[in-house]
Amino acid sequence: MGWAGRELRSTIGRSGKLVLSIQNIERDDPGDDEIIVRVEATPINPSDIGLLLGPADVSDIAVSGSAAEPELTFKVPEARLAGVKVRLGQSLAVGNEGAGTVVAAGRNATALIGKRVGMFGGAMYADYRRIRAEDVIPLPEGASAADGASMFINPLTALGFVETARSEGHKAIVHTPAASNLGQILQRICVVDGIPLVNIVRSEQQAALLHGIGATYVLNSKDDDFNNRLTDAIAETDATIAFDAIGGGSLGSDILQAMERAAVQKMPAFDRYGSTVFKQLYVYGGLDNAPTMLNRATFGYAWSVSAWLVFHYLRKIDAATLARLRQRVLDELTTTFASHYTRTIGLAEVLQPEMVRAFERKATGEKFLIDPSRG
Amino acid sequence: MGWAGRELRSTIGRSGKLVLSIQNIERDDPGDDEIIVRVEATPINPSDIGLLLGPADVSDIAVSGSAAEPELTFKVPEARLAGVKVRLGQSLAVGNEGAGTVVAAGRNATALIGKRVGMFGGAMYADYRRIRAEDVIPLPEGASAADGASMFINPLTALGFVETARSEGHKAIVHTPAASNLGQILQRICVVDGIPLVNIVRSEQQAALLHGIGATYVLNSKDDDFNNRLTDAIAETDATIAFDAIGGGSLGSDILQAMERAAVQKMPAFDRYGSTVFKQLYVYGGLDNAPTMLNRATFGYAWSVSAWLVFHYLRKIDAATLARLRQRVLDELTTTFASHYTRTIGLAEVLQPEMVRAFERKATGEKFLIDPSRG
Numbered sequence: 001m002g003w004a005g006r007e008l009r010s011t012i013g014r015s016g017k018l019v020l021s022i023q024n025i026e027r028d029d030p031g032d033d034e035i036i037v038r039v040e041a042t043p044i045n046p047s048d049i050g051l052l053l054g055p056a057d058v059s060d061i062a063v064s065g066s067a068a069e070p071e072l073t074f075k076v077p078e079a080r081l082a083g084v085k086v087r088l089g090q091s092l093a094v095g096n097e098g099a100g101t102v103v104a105a106g107r108n109a110t111a112l113i114g115k116r117v118g119m120f121g122g123a124m125y126a127d128y129r130r131i132r133a134e135d136v137i138p139l140p141e142g143a144s145a146a147d148g149a150s151m152f153i154n155p156l157t158a159l160g161f162v163e164t165a166r167s168e169g170h171k172a173i174v175h176t177p178a179a180s181n182l183g184q185i186l187q188r189i190c191v192v193d194g195i196p197l198v199n200i201v202r203s204e205q206q207a208a209l210l211h212g213i214g215a216t217y218v219l220n221s222k223d224d225d226f227n228n229r230l231t232d233a234i235a236e237t238d239a240t241i242a243f244d245a246i247g248g249g250s251l252g253s254d255i256l257q258a259m260e261r262a263a264v265q266k267m268p269a270f271d272r273y274g275s276t277v278f279k280q281l282y283v284y285g286g287l288d289n290a291p292t293m294l295n296r297a298t299f300g301y302a303w304s305v306s307a308w309l310v311f312h313y314l315r316k317i318d319a320a321t322l323a324r325l326r327q328r329v330l331d332e333l334t335t336t337f338a339s340h341y342t343r344t345i346g347l348a349e350v351l352q353p354e355m356v357r358a359f360e361r362k363a364t365g366e367k368f369l370i371d372p373s374r375g
Numbered sequence: 376m377g378w379a380g381r382e383l384r385s386t387i388g389r390s391g392k393l394v395l396s397i398q399n400i401e402r403d404d405p406g407d408d409e410i411i412v413r414v415e416a417t418p419i420n421p422s423d424i425g426l427l428l429g430p431a432d433v434s435d436i437a438v439s440g441s442a443a444e445p446e447l448t449f450k451v452p453e454a455r456l457a458g459v460k461v462r463l464g465q466s467l468a469v470g471n472e473g474a475g476t477v478v479a480a481g482r483n484a485t486a487l488i489g490k491r492v493g494m495f496g497g498a499m500y501a502d503y504r505r506i507r508a509e510d511v512i513p514l515p516e517g518a519s520a521a522d523g524a525s526m527f528i529n530p531l532t533a534l535g536f537v538e539t540a541r542s543e544g545h546k547a548i549v550h551t552p553a554a555s556n557l558g559q560i561l562q563r564i565c566v567v568d569g570i571p572l573v574n575i576v577r578s579e580q581q582a583a584l585l586h587g588i589g590a591t592y593v594l595n596s597k598d599d600d601f602n603n604r605l606t607d608a609i610a611e612t613d614a615t616i617a618f619d620a621i622g623g624g625s626l627g628s629d630i631l632q633a634m635e636r637a638a639v640q641k642m643p644a645f646d647r648y649g650s651t652v653f654k655q656l657y658v659y660g661g662l663d664n665a666p667t668m669l670n671r672a673t674f675g676y677a678w679s680v681s682a683w684l685v686f687h688y689l690r691k692i693d694a695a696t697l698a699r700l701r702q703r704v705l706d707e708l709t710t711t712f713a714s715h716y717t718r719t720i721g722l723a724e725v726l727q728p729e730m731v732r733a734f735e736r737k738a739t740g741e742k743f744l745i746d747p748s749r750g
Contacts, residue, residue, distance in 0.1 A: 050647050051647050054647070083672060083673065084645075084647075086639060086642065086644070086645040086646075087645035087647070090645060092645075247671055248671075250666075253666070264461060267461065269461070270459075270461035270462035270465060270467075271461075272425050272426050272429070272459075272462070273684055273686065273687075276687065276690075283671065286671060286672065289672060291625075291628070291668045291669055291670045291671070292668070292669040292671055293666045293667070293668060293669075294666055294667040294668075294669065294680070295666045296622055296623075296658065296661060296666070296667055296682070297458060297661065297664060298458065300682070301682040301684040301687065302682060302684070302687060303681065303682050304679055304680070304681035304682070305669070305679070305680045305681070306678065306679035306680070306681075307671075307675070307676040307677060307678050307679070309648055309676040309677070311648065312648075312651065312676065312677060315651075
């Protein structure tokens with residue numbers, strides 16, 4: 001019979017314009033090992049916004065299309081086109097993760113029919129998703145679709161940070177921006193696991209939020225004595241690894257400098273190459289697209305600045321580790337790994353210009369959830 | 376009886392001035408496992424200049440002291456003092472490596488008397504060096520002190536690059552600035568070992584020099600089409616690791632970008648996180664003290680920028696690897712690992728203002744050797 005429904009698409013044309021559209025498509029019936037899931041909740045993550053809006057300029061949005069198949073058109077600044085050359089002309093489905101109810105299943109997956117599942121794998125901004133049964137996880141009894149919508153990226157990223165820190169021999173972690181949904185999850189994991197976490201935020205409100213969930217170290221980067229307080233917190237905790245989603249500017253460099261200062265304070269004699277304490281900064285996002293500035297002279301000769309991407313991380317770990325992490329997410333789905341949404345919208349609402357501007361701001365603490373059943 | 380002789384010292388006083396001086400000191404007789412070496416050749420490496428001049432301003436030099444014990448005084452700009460706080464007030468001996476003749480030995484090292492040796496361990500800018508016998512290597516028959524003066528830092532650095540590249544799974548190497556003494560050694564190793572090396576230089580003269588010792592890929596960063604040619608060379612060689620002694624500015628970032636472009640060209644489909652090809656940039660020097668600028672958006676999410684320091688590297692490798700590397704340096708001392716000096720000076724000449732300015736420029740290809748017997 002097929003499953004008719006809407007799907008959101010993002011396309012950058014050869015002309016250099018980005019078009020967001022909602023198309024009516026029909027999905028084939030599931031194969032033997034596949035299921036059809038009616039999408040009931042799918043978050044707008046920073047990782048989705050990158051694909052959704054790419055390098056488009058959101059200050060100038062043209063509305064077109066029909067009520068049934070609406071379209072938004074954005075200009076892409078010339079200078080940014082080179083970076084997305086490979087996607088030109090491709091109509092891309094969006095939405096890394098989501099949750100919903102299984103409405104049909106192939107012969108090997110019938111046990112899933114009627115179950116509510118969390119899923120991962122792209123193209124979730126749609127009424128229906130055809131997906132391999134092995135790519136979904138049935139939610140615990142009583143969990144809502146909203147509870148399961150974000151059970152992959154943020155939870156596995158936060159757990160990935162902790163696993164990475166442990167496997168690379170670090171005792172404590174620095175994180176920024178720390179008041180994000182991800183930051184809150186990370187803080188809750190660190191409380192449970194007893195790992196000192198130095199949180200860097202940009203407001204007192206964010207600091208209060210983190211203290212409310214058990215944070216010991218919360219520093220406001222806008223404070224005058226921020227660098228000294230950061231050095232003190234690092235000296236106390238021996239944090240030698242940091243995860244930074246801001247990326248641009250010199251905050252990452254300042255963190256490495258504070259780590260080096262804390263290490264040098266404990267050195268008995270001068271060494272012009274600085275301490276031998278190895279300092280690792282992982283950049284896992286680009287909230288600030290400006291170049292990363294490294295003031296190397298301030299942090300010696302034992303450091304590394306690297307990209308950290310959950311998708312690469314998940315490919316790197318073994319099956320047993322992945323299974324352990326996934327089980328922990330399920331076990332603590334509505335406690336440690338709870339996500340909070342500031343707004344739930346329908347699929348068509350994603351194509352309202354003011355909505356695009358709102359989620360494109362990527363304000364810390366704000367998080368949008370799409371529920372296609374709302375229209 | 377003791378061994379009387381001169382020693383060069385660098386001191387940054389609490390007042391913030393850096394003083395270079397030559398002092399007459401007397402060394403104790405060697406202990407049972409020690410020897411006294413008369414220093415006959417010791418190079419001025421970039422790693423020595425860091426300790427020698429630290430953050431001093433060489434544009435304004437005051438001359439004082441006596442003919443027997445001369446002194447140069449430099450101002451250290453206020454802003455740079457914080458970075459050297461730990462060495463304030465310490466009189467530091469200078470000179471990482473050198474070669475000379477063994478003139479006295481403790482009871483367990485008498486076999487070394489009269490031998491010419493290469494040595495490593497600091498304080499070589501002196502007439503005599505007291506040193507543990509295990510820290511010297513007898514030179515091959517017929518090798519001069521100049522041949523053995525630089526047998527540690529540059530050779531072990533270049534070999535360390537190749538070992539690091541191999542052990543981390545890279546097939547080809549990018550190096551800049553490639554026409555240095557170190558760069559020439561690296562090129563010769565790569566010719567012998569069959570490793571593709573992409574050399575980045577800043578002049579046609581430097582390019583010719585490298586072609587003369589067998590280089591296949593030499594790119595001039597001043598050429599208009601440099602970035603495209605770099606991408607092509609990387610695409611051809613599959614170079615995914617780079618060693619950069621410049622450090623400041625965006626050249627390192629440009630190298631990562633070229634690596635990413637070469638990788639993306641080979642990708643079948645768009646991925647907004649870029650290629651999964653892991654790209655490693657090692658910063659092993661700071662010829663340009665400006666901040667390192669990373670234009671992350673141009674090179675995806677599989678990269679690392681790290682410090683590489685030969686001293687840390689040598690501490691990390693096992694004894695068998697170190698022995699193998701040292702033996703190779705001895706075996707190929709006057710071929711693969713030959714150093715060329717543009718100027719040989721006496722110890723007292725180091726304290727001539729125009730000389731300080733000349734070696735502080737760290738011009739690629741220029742290299743100074745100190746021979747204390749010249750005065």
